[in-house]
Amino acid sequence: DSPNLGKVITPEQVASWDISISPDGAGLPPGSGTPKQGEAVYASKCLACHGEKGAGKPNDALVGGIGSLVGDKPAMKTVGSFWPYATTIFDYVRRAMPYNESKTLTNDELYAVAAYILQLNGIIGENETMNAQTLPRVRMPNRDGFVTFVPAKPK
Amino acid sequence: DSPNLGKVITPEQVASWDISISPDGAGLPPGSGTPKQGEAVYASKCLACHGEKGAGKPNDALVGGIGSLVGDKPAMKTVGSFWPYATTIFDYVRRAMPYNESKTLTNDELYAVAAYILQLNGIIGENETMNAQTLPRVRMPNRDGFVTFVPAKPK
Amino acid sequence: AMSAATGGITFPDTAAGDPLPVESWMKTPGAPFVPYGQPSEYENKVARTFTTAPGTTGTGASRTPHHLLDGMITPNGLHFERHHSGIPDINPDAHRLVIHGLVKRSLVFTLDELTRYPMESRIAFIECGGNGQLLYQKEPAQVGVQQMQGQVSCAEWTGVKLAALLQEAGVDPKAKWILAEGADAAGMSRSLPLAEIMQDALIALYQNGERVRPANGYPIRLLLPGFEGNMNVKWLRRIKLTEGPTMTKDETSKYTITMPDGKSLQFVFAQEGKSVITRPSPGLTMKEPGFYEITGLAWSGYGKIAKVEISADGGKSWAPAALQEPVLSKALTRFRMAWRWNGGPAVLQSRATDDIGYVQPTREKMIADRGSRTIYHSNAVTTWGVSENGEVKHVYA
Amino acid sequence: AMSAATGGITFPDTAAGDPLPVESWMKTPGAPFVPYGQPSEYENKVARTFTTAPGTTGTGASRTPHHLLDGMITPNGLHFERHHSGIPDINPDAHRLVIHGLVKRSLVFTLDELTRYPMESRIAFIECGGNGQLLYQKEPAQVGVQQMQGQVSCAEWTGVKLAALLQEAGVDPKAKWILAEGADAAGMSRSLPLAEIMQDALIALYQNGERVRPANGYPIRLLLPGFEGNMNVKWLRRIKLTEGPTMTKDETSKYTITMPDGKSLQFVFAQEGKSVITRPSPGLTMKEPGFYEITGLAWSGYGKIAKVEISADGGKSWAPAALQEPVLSKALTRFRMAWRWNGGPAVLQSRATDDIGYVQPTREKMIADRGSRTIYHSNAVTTWGVSENGEVKHVYA
Ligand code: HEC
Ligand code: HEC
Ligand SMILES: [Ca+2]
């Protein structure tokens, strides 16, 4: 005998909030963008915080560190060196960036800026287009870098 | 193996704080006062809050209610009708009154104002003097009105 | 919209057809960090109410808004208060605790010294001896749980065992009582029976983790779990060991139970077993029939709550509520029961039983036993009447 | 003055000869009542400290000053925070909770609706996955317990069981994960394993009795007792049931443990068994040899604390501390031990064991197992070195 006080809501009503993207691409909206288009978005909306070509300062670097996860020097973890799925870029930038006005980029801008970050990291070429089909197929360098943690068992 | 971090303190050092009075009069300081002297103290330091002749308003009445503890009408509990020990008047007025500048009355003023309140209640006569010997001997009308509460026992 | 209940199965309604709005706070960065946080501005009605004697600063009481809270802990900002001359602004470096009277050596402690002692934590309620006094009135006061029963709160108190300090002072076998005195302008003082407080009494320095709040005795207060609030002397400056009780104002003129025969019961230490429903309660109008949780608080100065029963028919039938774990001795205990309001009149009551077997009395029984010549130690059942339109009122069943 | 210890018996010193002063607050009425109370002004150093990313509002963390607190409850104003885009000022009337994805029917709840559900209270710690990260550094950071271990706090949370709401929505058997998402400007989101959270997950509405603080998720947050702080999504607006994890930024880019071989351990849910001494600790200089209580906090995301041992010689010998009752599963547990400091150097450590038998590792062991290529899930022993002059410093033993 549950209270049942919730109201049924339709997918159309939830759509404005349903912004998460699965690693298989489920949830990606229509639209597309190229690194070149992304460069323009980046210059006007991201560069001030993430630096020239994603080099960082004052906030996180978005480029570099590939190969730094092992060895003696500190690991440099960036979108390029560390993130296992390109879909996370779309998901995260859409929900959280630009920092001061998140959730304002268009789908085309989002695909474009994702393409630009991927291209800066050498993961896609200058002429590739990112869209709902291509983005989930991008193979990130650290895709196989994650292992599920096994919790301690009762002794 | 207790911490033992306290410091030993002498009765002389504690005297300024040791203001409580036992019902047997232990703790009463030297000094004395009469109802007449107390009337003057009362007029200048108490009347504004406790009314003409302790009749009350805006704050507690200090007079009246003797005989009101039984019967149908609401009980009127005052120093006169309810308090079992006259020493409590000295103790309480010394620590808490006058409300806006407590702990400022002299011992003579305290004996005097206690005498005045007792006399207003018809408990002592106009010519009696209150001091460390006489005050604890005053028999309050409700002295035998208290019974120790017996708490519930486990069932 | 109301839910349509058909043969026990409730089908959810459909929300209005608009897309969910992407509110400004979902797009624009929020407020920065602050050293010490506060509740949401939207919660500013979750506040203590208070009554003050005319022409005075803070002589009176403030009450916890239990109808708006849940859980067992009262947040420090909403702990009920009873002050006799306002809240002193005590400089902790100047504060001292003196232990003297019938001891081998009189001792004085600074706060830094006390802070080095072994500490003990205890989740405990404190209830004013005057809480619930409106139940002695002939007609049911048209007020809610805050005004009726708001002078009880519960916190995790941490402090030094009074027994440890007394042992260092060396208690004279003649000492049977202690006088505890505050550093406030009223010099609040009470006599406490030594044997009965030795086990539990704490000199509390911390309240829900942080230093005791000024309103609750900063920098130190006495904590006597289960005992009348007034005995838990705040701003504690002095402990004097004595042979007999000092017969202070608050244990003679106040906090005694005057019986119909005119005699007054004195030294009523424990707050006896009690409970009150906090939700539903007056002010929380039920907008539609359907599911509601009945919840409230139970406590006993004798020990743990063993059982809370709830009646929705003014005491004709009772069913046991669930007790929220952990159930702790002399702490508030949250009880809960699922209830489906059918839209008709209902009369809600709760009745606590503690682990010594003490059963909370009905109002009739309390008044039959004690009359109404007192205002203290009212622990009778409180009754909320629900009307057909969902309004909840204080009633006598 | 120092106490003279002679053959085990300590004689108290004598206080300076002046009479005890009758301070102004003993004679003049204090402050009046206020609706919502605050700590003493004298305690304004008992505050959170915080670090913010450059050029942002409240992207960062604040820390609880555990060296200045005692007990198990963290007062709401001092609960640690981790925000990704400041503290949203959410209008509770506009707030909604959506449950959708792999369910029979998608549902939306208002706060008024949620408030009518059966509630459950739970005293639980929340610890940031990044707490203790300074222990991964090569050299001991010269900071105290607040900076080292201040991103853990404990409160009584009250709310609605997530399982109850999911049951109403009707979970599709294909659903194995949920995505939880916040209504803040960062849209904080994490994937949670459905089977592992069904038992305990609460939609928390109350924190230590009052509504959840804005900094902690007002009007609702997810509570997953024992699980990584970041998973306890604040300002919760959406729950989406999914087949697999969404691989959000915070569970890939962040909150993974990168091992020496370059692989990263992902989905580290439980905060493993841990403890830290809060007193003595850096900043709390010991002015003289003599008695001190060693006290601190222990916790484990796997269950109850079973044992805390203390060493004063850098781990050569250990003795069990007393655990303050009540010891609750996935709550902070206060431990205490009497200690007499002889005035010489000492190296203080605590080591927790929980009721599944998990033993808190030494720093050496943690780093041998994991290296230092991560900042997350540092639960190693923290060491405080006491010097002859009573100063306490963070050291590696
Ligand atoms: C006003 C400053 C600011 C602007 C403008 C901004 N960012 Fe950010 N960005 C940040 C901050 C601060 C963080 C870290 C957030 C956190 O810790 O939760 C961040 C984090 C990120 C990250 C995650 C990095 C990591 O490795 O975890 C990405 C990706 C990112 N930003 C992309 C963008 C893009 C794309 C834009 C423009 C469309 C943008 N940012 C604009 C401040 C900014
Ligand atoms: C500014 C107001 C004020 C002044 C001046 C004042 N009083 Fe009071 N008095 C009060 C208040 C208020 C109380 C109740 C205090 C409480 O509830 O703790 C009180 C209580 C008392 C009581 C206890 C009454 C009872 O039955 O409990 C006595 C006795 C008393 N005052 C005597 C005096 C005397 C004697 C003086 C003057 C020397 C005095 N008061 C001056 C306000 C005042
Ligand atoms: Ca409905």
Ligand SMILES: [Ca+2]
């Ligand atoms: Ca100080």
Ligand SMILES: [Ca+2]
């Ligand atoms: Ca009182």
Ligand SMILES: [Ca+2]
């Ligand atoms: Ca000493």
Ligand SMILES: [Ca+2]
């Ligand atoms: Ca509202």
Ligand SMILES: [Ca+2]
């Ligand atoms: Ca986080």
Ligand SMILES: [Co+2]
């Ligand atoms: Co009271």
Ligand SMILES: [Co+2]
């Ligand atoms: Co964190």
